[in-house]
Amino acid sequence: MADDLTLDHDDPAAFVAGSVPGRPAGAAASYESGDSPRWTPHAIADVQAKAQLGRYQVRGFSTFQRNLPTLDDLVFVPATMTRLPLEGYREDCDTRTVLGDRPGLVENPIELDTPVYIASMSFGALSATAKAALGHGASRVGSMTCTGEGGMLEDEREASDVLVYQMTPSRYMLDLDHLRRADAIEIAVGQGAKPGTGGLLLGMKVSQRVADMRTLPVEVDQRSTVRHPDFLGADDLRVKIEELREAVDYRVPIFAKMGATRPRYDVAIAAKAGVDVIVLDGMEGGTNAAPELLLDHTGIPTIAAIRAAREALEDCGMADEVKLVVAGGIRGGVDAAKALALGADAVMIGTAALIAMGCNSPCFVEDYEAMGTAPGRCHHCHTGLCPVGIQTQDPELEARLDVDAAAERVARFLTATTMEISLLAKACGKSSVHNLEPEDLRALTLEAAAFTGVDLAGIDRPFDW
């Protein structure tokens, strides 16, 4: 009886040397390494996990999708003969950034010293110390930060010179006083990591304090509503925006934040509905927790979203009135500068700011190991067991984060990022980072050229459909 396993060493055709007992003849390598392109170790583990949990897997950090086009497929083409560079280490390049400067509708636009600011990350996902550190860090360098889903923390308000108040569909702790103390209001329609779904905070993080702020039972696995309770379509949103303007007496700008899905249409609709700033978050966007399938298989990558969004604003004649902020997988000044060149007015960072504070740093290594991970590969934010005190509500873990030191790291990272952007801008001959344009870029791949409309490197022609 053939079992395909027993190798007949006497068979003259057998590869005797190198064969593995118990493996089909000649097929040792493929069985041993498990390199089925379909049933990868990850796919096998996923089935096994679901078979035990009876639900999809949830995790933090951001997508692990390997097939995404990235901003790395674009390079800058600095000034050479056709234009003049600025002195990279001497001459000035303006990095000031204004958001929400709509005459008549916004009395106090946002004015920042850098085009980079800290994303909405909720207290609940983050510890109170992390929120305070982000606020202090951003304020030290003229940047800003945002509340996130769980309401406004007093520490955060005090720490942040400029603070955006996020209004999510769940409306946790939506409070008139907080709205009026904010420097801008962000209506959250979605986020890049999990578009089409609401916030998710597992019970480990729903401490008494978090629960009180959100009016939730302690330790529930909080899955928030995705639709706003009191508006559905764009027409209603228009009325809602007017209500918010009335509530804050037209003092501050209104943002809308959305995951990148159909930016050409979504951005146009939001602009027409009357928001002052659109925040577009690509599928690489970070999160404290999301169903893994959403992280990896929903939304579109940041590189593909920016040009479509910019063109949408131009097509509806609102490019001068409505500002575009881009987020999702921005790792530093290079990504940020590319996003600006593609059409963003500013860039928002989440994960990079957490890493700057100490996420994935090699301290408390045994605690990473206890979660089955290691510094440099941790993505266990959903567990609430963050070894470095950033994404936890455990008082002992939280105390590990030194607010002042973390704030200083955030400030220095923002400074470095801003320097990187202005270095690239000056090399391209720009006296303002906001003068970066698609012409300053070239695409290294057909795919990047097709997604962005940027000319192909060397040949200097667009991808021709």
Next chain:
Amino acid sequence: MAGHDPGDGGDVTAPAHSPAAGTGAGAGTEEIVEVGHRPIREVNADIRKAVARGSRVRVQDTLSRHNLGVALPEGADLVFEGSVGYYCGGLNNGATIRVERNAGWGLGEAMASGVITVDGYAGMAAGASMLGGLLHVRGDAGPRTGVAQKGGDIVVEGSVGFLSGFMAHAGRIIVLADAADAAGDSLWGGEMWVAGNIGSPGVDSRIVEPDAEEVASVEDLLSSLGVGDVSRRWKKIVSGQKLWHFESRDAQAWLMI
């Protein structure tokens, strides 16, 4: 489902026109603010000024305009003499507001405190996400009444529409007539009280018999509004708590959401 006739709420009798806005009215006096086709920003500014002068405000010619009387403070006392559009009394911070006819979507949304009374009907999402205070609708209220409510009381003398109480966290929604389908769906906390019929209870909701003390508290509130009636048979909808935790493994409940 039986509708509810809010009585004479729909019939507006012309009020006495006491001192007009801007005539130096002061504490205890009544001022009139006309809406018509004026910009809402201007109308609300006039309302706020009158409130700041300590006047009671009668708002006329409301034309169902949106965003009237938003984010008003404690001490404000307003009557809208006609119907209002979306978000009337939204983000209310202590004001007493009466709407003599009907109200559109999001009446009193996110209100923290104060009292809003509608003599007619209310549209979708009345009291959405409200934190406190009292919302009193004398007629029917639309779908999603009290959606995401976080506190306070909503009293509807008539019926409420589909998915009322959806994902409410705290507070009470008290319905004197019927509740349509999916009543109290996915509650975190909070309570929905229904004296009439329930079309169908929402996902992960549980209908329980309230105890005497709870009933007395509800009836006391209703008596204070002039609609107490101890002969009512109350059904109270509360959270089934099966959706509170991912690990509850209640496939039936999970597949419904």
